[in-house]
Amino acid sequence: MRNYEIMFIVNPTIPEEEIDKINAQIEGIVTTGGGKIEKIEKMGKRRLSYEIDRHREGYYVLFVIVANGDIIKECERRLRVMDPIIKYITVRTDEEARRLEKIRNYRQKRAARRDRGATAAPAQSIEEAMQ
Amino acid sequence: MRSVKEKRPAGQKQYYRRKKVCKFCVERIDVINYKDVKLLSQFVPERAKIMPRRISGVCSRHQRQLNDAIKKARNIALLPFATE
Ligand SMILES: [Zn+2]
Numbered sequence: 691m692r693n694y695e696i697m698f699i700v701n702p703t704i705p706e707e708e709i710d711k712i713n714a715q716i717e718g719i720v721t722t723g724g725g726k727i728e729k730i731e732k733m734g735k736r737r738l739s740y741e742i743d744r745h746r747e748g749y750y751v752l753f754v755i756v757a758n759g760d761i762i763k764e765c766e767r768r769l770r771v772m773d774p775i776i777k778y779i780t781v782r783t784d785e786e787a788r789r790l791e792k793i794r795n796y797r798q799k800r801a802a803r804r805d806r807g808a809t810a811a812p813a814q815s816i817e818e819a820m821q
Numbered sequence: 822m823r824s825v826k827e828k829r830p831a832g833q834k835q836y837y838r839r840k841k842v843c844k845f846c847v848e849r850i851d852v853i854n855y856k857d858v859k860l861l862s863q864f865v866p867e868r869a870k871i872m873p874r875r876i877s878g879v880c881s882r883h884q885r886q887l888n889d890a891i892k893k894a895r896n897i898a899l900l901p902f903a904t905e
Contacts, residue, residue, distance in 0.1 A: 739895070739900050789852075
């Protein structure tokens, strides 16, 4: 299982309940496949940066999930055949998360070393550094 | 204001000193996310072409991440494609 994000654009003229139904379907695919939903974010309407199938606006939805390749394939297949879906993208996020963890560890170690030396300015906290 | 250009001997190469530092290194932005349109659009000016490193000062490691994020953002219409 890996971390993924699925972002899709729904036709903004359809009622909100329809969007919820689509979300429920995707959620169903993920959970039946043994994956996990971390977050479903209805980002809402926004202007598209370019026209897609005559649409200038779209309703954006973001799924943050833990899944495997089969689940992702099924989600994509379903999104492709759903009429109100204007576009979707899937992004793997675990590699980036691992990289980020490495950087944080490194920074923490360095800060600890600096603290032992206990001179100069106080070490910047990791949280601060992440801003 | 005096022009530096005029005082320079002919044929000598002219250098404009610009502060060239990688924004991501300086601000310790470790992850360049495709959803961060505000950040990304700083590197996609006017005609929506990705700003080259020699202009932006972004280091090669972060430029790679930036390109990747911009590509994803364009794909999902969060950013425009370059128009010719
Ligand atoms: Zn950098």
